[in-house]
Amino acid sequence: MNKIKSYFMFSREHRSGIFLLLLLIFFGQLSYFFLSENLFQKKEIKEDKEWLLVQNEIDSLKRKFVTKNDTIYPFNPNFITDYKGYKLGLSVAEIDRLHQFRNQNKYVNSPEDFQKVTKVSDEVLNKISPYFKFPDWVTNKSNSTSEKFHKFLPKEKVAIIQKDINIATREDLIAVYGIGEKLADKILFEKEKLGGFVSMEQFQFMWGISPEAIDDLQKRFFVKNTFGIKKIAINDLPMKELAKFPYFNYALAKEIVVYRTMNNGIKDIADLTKIKGMPNEKIKIIALYLEF
Template sequence: MNKIKSYFLFSREHRSGIFLLFGIIVFVQLSYFFLKNQLVSNENHTEDKAWLLVQNEIDSLKHIQATKKDTIYPFNPNYITDYKGYKLGMSIQEIDRLHAYRKKGKFVNSAKEFQEITQVSNAFLSKVSPYFKFPDWVKNKGAATSEKFPKYLAKEKEKIVQKDINFASREDLIAVYGIGEKLADKILLEKEKLGGFVSMEQFQFIWGISPEAIADLEKRFAVKNSIGIKKIAINDLSQKELAKFPYFNYSIAKEIIIYRTMNNGIKNVDDLTKIKGMPNEKIKIIALYLNF
């Protein structure tokens, strides 16, 4: 019993050592507690700061989107495409009325005439008409002599037999108003790359051809034969092969591969519009070169 009791009897040095050890333990625990809280606080502060920066960026993008206005550049309303009309805010019926009028070989020569043909609202006309850009001969036709009118209008009464654009020679193209040797070579090179043209609308996307030249082209030529046009199998070709198609590039080809993989293939034109980067203003033309 005395032996056991001796274990619980401490000298002054022992008691001092025990209290010192106890004090060290308490100090370490408190230090750990405060240091941990400080680290958590700093981490939270860093996260809050990072999130605040992200939120500020989001708010900034929202503000830009809310205040963003589409820039409208001067254009000839006679050559409004489906995509251009849609971007301007025209209805399908209004666009179709304009296209039906143009198919007759007629031109809109004023904002008032544009409204009469398309039946757009006064509000729409007042918004877009300041950007209408008609040829100089239209503006000056009241005082113009016959010599001042473009060649293709002076020959308007001439009986023109339309040729197939895919069989047009270099000389045939040079005879078109506004097309010289360089543009004729450019058109022939484009035809060679595509295997042939599928629509006269394609000339709107060849840089350097003026609206007046396009009008004369449409009078002299039409797409009558699609022999030689090689359609591409959009669901079978590799990315490298797709990128060779003139209306695609490497980036679009990559998006095509991704879309068709995730959606069990591309089935129709509507699917094309869902592909990132696809030039929607050319989509009707592109579709004519594809096999789905």
């Protein structure tokens, strides 16, 4: 018992040392608490700043996205799709009225026409009409003093005497509603390449000619004289010569040569439809230029 008790008996120096040790432990724990708390707060502040930066970037991207989605770019109201109409705020009935009007091959040429056809409210019209973009020949019709756009104005109603398109002059073509000097030159150049036109349907495949201009062309002209047409001997000409035909290209000429070699020649339109790359929408026109 005395031996055990001796373990708990300390001298004055021992007690002082133990007391000092306890003080050091206490202050050490206290320092650790305050230091760790301070470091934790600094870490939180740093993380908060980083999160704020990320959040600011997210908010900025959101604003850009919303702005991008809300932006309306200039457009021709004659070609509004169901989806675009919905995005612009048109009702299903209003979009349907526009499509029914366009199915009659008619066009709206002003905001007033658009409202008359679709029956949209003034509020919707005022919102979207500033973005309407009509062709130049429509927007400049009212400028009667401008000679530059005079050719686009509706012609006075006079009795039309139809002409053979293959003998039409540059002036005859410029007299057509919607055709100016450049288009007239383009039509004459196309006629020269082909040796002449074989069908009035050919103008549907010429870039830059509006539906209104095609209608007026068909009223004023027809195909009569085809003596100057350059017939293409599709079973005889080499690939290089076939590729020169305006409706063909090198790749199609190659397919033609392969097909006629493997099938003992091309006999009719039905054979043409079997050739890879043949523009079938123009095939009736192309056939009129061929010798089988």
